[in-house]
Structures are given as C-alpha cells and as structure tokens.
Amino acid sequence: MNIQPSTQTSLPEGDMAYTILSDLKRVTREYTTAATESVCPEIRQMFTELLNNTLTMQGELYDAMQQNNMYNASSPALKQELDKQLKQYQQTQQKTNQFVQQAQTAQAHIPPNSAGQSTIPAYQ
Structure with missing residues (x-):
C-alpha cells in the first residue's frame, strides 16, 4: 500500500500569528480565572507565573505582528x-x-x- 502525503494548504503567516495571538488571549483569561479561584497559595502562585509568562509571549507576538504590518491596533483612546x-x-x-x-x-x-x-x- 502506497500512501501519498496529503497536499495541505498552510495558513499565511499573518493568519497563523493572529490565531496564536487569539489563543494566547484566551489562555490569559483562563489563567486569570484559575489564579483568582485558587485557594492554595502555591497553586495561585503557579497560575500567576503562568499568566505572567503568557502575557509576555502575547506582548512579544503582538509587537512582532505590528512591526510586520500583520496587526492593526485600535485607534488611540x-x-x-x-x-x-x-x-x-x-x-x-x-x-x-x-x-x-x-x-x-x-x-x-x-x-x-x-x-x-x-x-x-x-x-x-
């Protein structure tokens, strides 16, 4: 039996980066909820550290996307x-x-x- 590799269409870089950015935003909401609802101080600290790391990644990805004209920021408030x-x-x-x-x-x-x-x- 000969299996041919499937032809896959990959997302453009901008779309992939936007998808990852959206996922990072979702994860930060979930870590925030988990940290807020944690009763154990050690677990709360763990979720807080995960939240901070995810926020850092989100910021770095946003900056890279904005520098490459992949993300249009909202108008200034x-x-x-x-x-x-x-x-x-x-x-x-x-x-x-x-x-x-x-x-x-x-x-x-x-x-x-x-x-x-x-x-x-x-x-x-």
Whole structure:
C-alpha cells in the first residue's frame, strides 16, 4: 500500500500569528480565572507565573505582528475617557473594600450557630 502525503494548504503567516495571538488571549483569561479561584497559595502562585509568562509571549507576538504590518491596533483612546474609566474603577474598588470590611466586622461580632457556622450567608 502506497500512501501519498496529503497536499495541505498552510495558513499565511499573518493568519497563523493572529490565531496564536487569539489563543494566547484566551489562555490569559483562563489563567486569570484559575489564579483568582485558587485557594492554595502555591497553586495561585503557579497560575500567576503562568499568566505572567503568557502575557509576555502575547506582548512579544503582538509587537512582532505590528512591526510586520500583520496587526492593526485600535485607534488611540482619549486621555479624558481613560481618566473617567479609571475613576469609576477606583470608586468600585473602594466600595468593594468597604463592603468586605463591613462583612468581616459583622462576621467577627456574630456568634456561631449550633452547627458552628456563622449566620451570615457566604458569597461565592
């Protein structure tokens, strides 16, 4: 039996690079989720290191693609819009911190019920 190699059409370099870049973006989202949801500090650290390495690869690939005119960056954002978004995120972070502090204070002042658990509902 004689098997002939199949004729395959390969993707142009730009398309292949874009596919890899998209995959790196997906992987960074998954590592971020894994690090965020990790309870064990060692596992969290591992996912954080994997995330940082993947972000570095993603940045290097993006730079190479942009230098070779394979990727068109979006138009620059206005500083005013960025400042507005930053302020909103900072306000959200401050409210979140206040909520966590209040919940922790309330948790510390509530005696455990008969099952040895607090009566404050747990949020996941």
